[in-house]
Amino acid sequence: MPPKPRRPARSADPAAILWAPWRYAYLVAARPRGRPRCIFCYRQLSLAGRRQRLILYGDAHALVMLNRYPYNNGHLMVAPRRHVADLALLSGAERAALDRLIVHAVAQLREVMRPAGFNIGANLGRVAGAGIADHLHWHIVPRWDGDTNFMPAIGATRVISQHLAQCFELLAPRFKAIETALS
Ligand SMILES: [Zn+2]
Structure with a gap:
């Protein structure tokens, strides 16, 4: 009897592998054992803690963080502080804070990185591509002419990490400046 054809793994998307291999490795390997920790949820953090978690800004309603597994340099995520998955559960104050932060x-990205454009959006639900489906978040991805070529595919994780630290130092003061004004 011929072997039963195996169903391909859902995460084995060739486009995802080609486009951002570091992200693919993360999605496959980083499934936490036991109770998963939400990357967007925190109570209080020291400056070092924020740096470690790449959180650029946080107030009572919303936060901004760098994506550790970026599609491009300067890839930010904006999320409500509350762990909610549904747009309808956001309060007016949360919606206003998210809007201001986006x-x-x-x-800030325009000034610091001079991109030619942006992708901004949210993936609602795993089927729509959300890596973390339980906590709403918006992606802000700066775009440059030619950034869809093979450069992202051959970039090593180490190189991206260096970019992340530099990117954090570059952007953090620009969010520090609005911390009092927005909170
Ligand atoms: Zn959360």
Whole structure:
């Protein structure tokens, strides 16, 4: 009897592998054992703690962090502080804070990194591509002409890590400046 054809793994998306191999490795390997920790949820953090978790800004309603597994340099995520998955559960204050932060983040990235454009959006549900489906978040991805070529595919994780630290130091003061004004 011929062997039963194996169903391909859902995560084995060739486009994902080609486009961002470091991200693919993360998605496959980083499934936590036991109780998963949400990357967006925290109570209080020291500056070192924020740096470690790449959190650029946080107030009572929303936060901004760098994506540890970016699709491009300067890939930010904006999320409500509350662990909610549904848009309808956001309060007016949370929606206003998220909106302000997205506008501020785009303005800062534009000044610091001079991208030619942006992708901004949210993936609602795993089927839509959400890596963390239980906590709403918006991606802000700066785009440059030619950034869809093979450069991202051959970039090593180590190189991306260096970019992350530099990127954090570059952007953190620009969010520090609005911390009092927005909180
Ligand atoms: Zn959460």
